[in-house]
Amino acid sequence: MLVMLLAVAWLSLWIGSAPVSVIDGLIDWVASTNSREAIIIGEIRLPRTLIAIFVGAALGLSGAALQGLLRNPLVEPGLVGASQGAALGAATVFYFGIFAAAGSLAITVAGLIGAMIALFLMLALSGTGRPSLVILAGLAISTIAGAALAVVLNFAPNPYAMQELVFWLLGSVSNRGLDSLVVLVPALLVGGAIIWSQRSLLAALGLGEQIASSMGLAVNRGSRLVVLGTAILVGASVSVAGNIGFVGLLVPHILRPLTSYRPDKLLLPSALAGAILVCSADILVRLLPYGQELKLGVLTSLLGAPLFIWLVLKESKRWL
Amino acid sequence: MALISTQSLSVDCRLASVSIELHRGEVLGLIGPNGAGKSTLLKALAGLEQYQGQIQLEDKNLESYTANQRARFIGLQPQSVNSIWPISVTEVVALGRIPWNDRDEEVINESMHMAGVTEFADRTIDHLSGGERARIWLARVLAGQPQALLVDEPVANLDIHYQLAVMNVLQQYAQQDKGVIVALHDLSLAARYCDKLCLLQAGKCVAVGSPAEVLTESLLHSVYGVEVEVELERTPPIVLPR
Numbered sequence: 001m002l003v004m005l006l007a008v009a010w011l012s013l014w015i016g017s018a019p020v021s022v023i024d025g026l027i028d029w030v031a032s033t034n035s036r037e038a039i040i041i042g043e044i045r046l047p048r049t050l051i052a053i054f055v056g057a058a059l060g061l062s063g064a065a066l067q068g069l070l071r072n073p074l075v076e077p078g079l080v081g082a083s084q085g086a087a088l089g090a091a092t093v094f095y096f097g098i099f100a101a102a103g104s105l106a107i108t109v110a111g112l113i114g115a116m117i118a119l120f121l122m123l124a125l126s127g128t129g130r131p132s133l134v135i136l137a138g139l140a141i142s143t144i145a146g147a148a149l150a151v152v153l154n155f156a157p158n159p160y161a162m163q164e165l166v167f168w169l170l171g172s173v174s175n176r177g178l179d180s181l182v183v184l185v186p187a188l189l190v191g192g193a194i195i196w197s198q199r200s201l202l203a204a205l206g207l208g209e210q211i212a213s214s215m216g217l218a219v220n221r222g223s224r225l226v227v228l229g230t231a232i233l234v235g236a237s238v239s240v241a242g243n244i245g246f247v248g249l250l251v252p253h254i255l256r257p258l259t260s261y262r263p264d265k266l267l268l269p270s271a272l273a274g275a276i277l278v279c280s281a282d283i284l285v286r287l288l289p290y291g292q293e294l295k296l297g298v299l300t301s302l303l304g305a306p307l308f309i310w311l312v313l314k315e316s317k318r319w320l
Numbered sequence: 321m322a323l324i325s326t327q328s329l330s331v332d333c334r335l336a337s338v339s340i341e342l343h344r345g346e347v348l349g350l351i352g353p354n355g356a357g358k359s360t361l362l363k364a365l366a367g368l369e370q371y372q373g374q375i376q377l378e379d380k381n382l383e384s385y386t387a388n389q390r391a392r393f394i395g396l397q398p399q400s401v402n403s404i405w406p407i408s409v410t411e412v413v414a415l416g417r418i419p420w421n422d423r424d425e426e427v428i429n430e431s432m433h434m435a436g437v438t439e440f441a442d443r444t445i446d447h448l449s450g451g452e453r454a455r456i457w458l459a460r461v462l463a464g465q466p467q468a469l470l471v472d473e474p475v476a477n478l479d480i481h482y483q484l485a486v487m488n489v490l491q492q493y494a495q496q497d498k499g500v501i502v503a504l505h506d507l508s509l510a511a512r513y514c515d516k517l518c519l520l521q522a523g524k525c526v527a528v529g530s531p532a533e534v535l536t537e538s539l540l541h542s543v544y545g546v547e548v549e550v551e552l553e554r555t556p557p558i559v560l561p562r
Contacts, residue, residue, distance in 0.1 A: 070403040136442045200418050207415060207460070210398045214366045215418045215464065216391025240368040261444075 001272045012049040013041060015283050032222045047180070050174040052282045052296075053275040054184045055241045058191065058233040060274020061267060063248025064255075065195045068202035068263030070077045070134050073256070074311060076249030077234040081118040081141030083245070086231075086238035087169055087188065088145045089114020091152050095165060106185045112235030118145055119227045171242035171297020173282055180240045187236030192271065194229030198222045199264035204264060217294070244297045246304025247274050253311065321378055323499040324365060324394075324468050329373040334360045336523045337373070342468060347491055349514030350503040351534075353544055358503035359399055362470045365501070366396035387459040391419035395466030399473045399503075405447040409437060409456050416463030422478045428463050435459035435489055451482035458489055458538045468499040475506060475525060487513045492495055507559035511535055535559055538562075 013022045025041025032038075063076045071079075077083045093110035118141050125137035149169075156162035201222040203211035215220045237244070252270045259265040280294070281303075285296050322341040335357045342348045350358040356486045364371045367382060367390050375382040377393050385393065395416075403412060413428050417515040422536045435455045440448060445456065454474060461469060472492060475483040483506070491513055494500040504510045510517055510531065519527040521543045527534045532552055540548040540559070547562040 200421070205414055206403055206407065207401060207412070208398070210363075210368060210396070211401065213387075214391065214394075214396035214398070215367055215416075216389075217418070218387065247466055256405075260411055263405065290354040292377040297347055 001276070002062060005272055005276050005279070007054060009049050012052065012279050012283050013045050015286055016040065038179070047176055047178045048173050048282065049279060050178070051176050051180055051184065051240060052279040054181065054188055055173060055237040056247060056275040056278025057235040057271040058184070058188050058274070059247040059252040060270040060272070060276065061188075061192055061195065061243060062230040062233040064235060064252040064266045064270035065226050065230050066248070068266065069205065069230075069254050069292070071084045071205060072134055073253055074249070074308075075134060075138070076246065077115075077230065078243065078245045079142070079249065080122050080138035081145055082115045082231065082234045083238055083243050084142040084145035085118025086111040086115035086235045087243055088149045088152070089117075089166055089235070090239040091149055091169070094168075095152055095156070095161065103184060108187070108236050108239040108277060110235075111239030112187075112232055114145070115235040115238070116228065116231035118142075119231055122225065122236065124236070124241055130281075168242045169297075170295035171244040171300070172197065172295045173278070174239050174293065174295075174296075176240060182217075183238055184240050187232050191232035191236070192227040194225050194232070195267065198226050198229075198296065200269060202226070202267075203262055203264040208228050232267060241293075242297055244278060246308060247277055247300055249311075250304055250307055251277060322376070323378060324501070325376045326365070327376075328373040329361070329364060329371055329375060331357075331364050331369050331371045331523075334523050335364065335371075338507050338518075338520070338523075338525045339530060340398075340518050340525065342501055344497050344499055345494055346515045347494045347500045347502060347513055349510040349517045350501065350520060351505070351507060351510050351517055352520035352526075355522075357523040358520055359472050360523075361520070362396065362472050362501065362503060363398075366390075366394050366470055368396070382514070387512040388419060391464070395461040395464045395468050395469050397457055397461045397471040399476070401453075403445045406444045408442055408444050409440045409448075409459075410442065412435075412445055412456055413459045413463050418462050427465060431459045431462040431541060434462055434492065436485060445553065451478050451485075454478055454482060454486055455489070458486060462489075467499070468501065469493055471500065471502045473503050473505065475504070475509065483509060507535060507540070507548075508557060511557040511559055530556070 010022065020037045020040050022041060024036035028035045028038035029042030065079065066072055066075045090107045090111035093107050104124060122137045122141045125140060126133040153162060153165065201212060201217045204215055204217055210220050251273045252266055255266055255269050259269055273282055281299055282296055285294050287298055288294050321342050324342040327339050330336050333470045338361060350361060352358055360369060363369045365375060377385065382488045413432055414423055417423055432441060437455050437459050440452060443455065458474065474486045478486065487509055490500045490502055514531060517531055518525055519534050526543055527539055535550050537548055537550050537554060549560050549562050
């Protein structure tokens with residue numbers, strides 16, 4: 001999988017509107033030579049590739065963690081309201097320039113807080129991990145966050161800011177500088193480490209809360225930590241790349257049979273596969289023959305939604 | 321010294337001043353009508369319920385154990401178990417090692433062998449019958465190598481073959497110098513397998529002692545409200561409603 005990720009990353013550096021040599025570009029960029037290759041690779045494609053990888057990893061990992069925590073294979077950050085919450089938080093800050101002094105970090109922190117509030121509200125509404133309740137509560141939260149986001153858009157100071165905001169919400173990894181990584185990498189490390197520390201809990205929860213606590217695990221505290229970790233991952237990736245849907249749903253779902261259905265063994269592969277998926281989708285976006293680039297988030301939704309419908313159909317058959 | 325002992329153990333209004341003792345090598349049966357407090361008592365002993373009174377694990381108070389130490393000492397098999405994910409039997413049993421934070425293959429295999437589920441090792445849990453699953457849940461809790469094994473209604477919904485299979489496993493485990501507390505509805509099985517019985521009614525302990533002391537026609541009549549025929553001298557013993 002690591003090899004696959006490296007191959008995709010290489011491809012992502014190689015593919016673009018101008019043909020350039022990746023190695024020359026990287027060497028020039030590292031040596032800070034101002035060649036054409038260095039600028040294309042170092043300033044445009046490298047940030048884009050790295051951001052795609054880290055955002056994908058964060059989304060894949062958060063999806064796997066949420067599905068394990070809520071014991072529901074149909075859950076993903078977008079479906080439980082986390083992405084919308086993050087978008088709302090980030091948009092509000094982005095827009096009204098609150099905490100402007102903190103710069104891009106303010107947007108991320110706002111995204112994180114938004115995701116966390118959304119997730120805790122969802123947990124409070126749904127109570128336990130009952131699948132139908134989780135989906136309902138998630139729907140309620142994302143509807144509320146969506147409505148609030150519409151209010152923010154409604155009061156846009158000028159049409160350009162609004163267009164910028166909408167495009168950002170659609171989800172994309174292009175035109176972001178390497179400085180986004182300053183936010184993304186620590187968020188991935190911290191959020192990932194928090195979730196990783198609760199992997200036994202995720203595994204044990206498959207047999208129910210009683211068994212998990214009888215095995216000496218702190219179910220309530222651990223669940224809150226998983227929510228916190230997920231919120232950090234989702235908040236950071238949404239604030240950098242906007243909404244990129246369905247990655248967190250599909251990646252764990254596809255990998256689950258390959259990891260013997262153990263939620264704890266699913267975490268790392270999901271992060272890797274999420275990175276591969278988002279990076280590949282970003283390459284696909286660049287290859288599509290349109291004047292204006294299709295946004296990455298739009299592409300993942302277009303591809304992901306039918307797959308989601310198929311999953312729902314499969315689940316409903318199982319319950320009949 | 322008792323492996324587990326309680327003094328005046330109460331859990332809100334569900335359990336009132338229950339005092340029991342479990343020694344090594346013993347199977348202690350909890351019997352009583354539905355809602356008598358059998359599950360509540362087991363959960364309190366496993367640290368899953370807030371309680372008043374005292375619970376001692378050997379010479380120390382339950383509260384002085386960390387959650388992890390407690391989990392290594394006491395294994396709980398709740399009444400209804402289900403696996404959300406269709407994981408393999410070996411993986412289910414391996415989850416029982418969580419208190420030890422390892423994956424001791426030898427212990428896992430031994431537990432599967434003891435519960436008689438080795439033949440299903442590679443099957444997934446959703447493809448097994450209720451009777452097969454019951455023994456797999458048992459193998460899971462055995463893999464935690466608890467000093468005291470608490471099992472809630474392990475034979476409910478099982479056919480007579482599996483009932484005996486599960487009860488035999490519990491008896492064998494107790495004989496390995498461990499202790500077992502099992503909540504049961506089947507009084508004949510209780511008479512046959514338990515060294516000691518505790519009869520609960522509405523959260524109170526009505527009688528504690530050997531099967532012969534607890535399973536008397538008058539006592540059972542007063543607790544269950546039906547006439548009961550008791551023949552403990554027979555092999556196997558029979559306790560049936562008239």
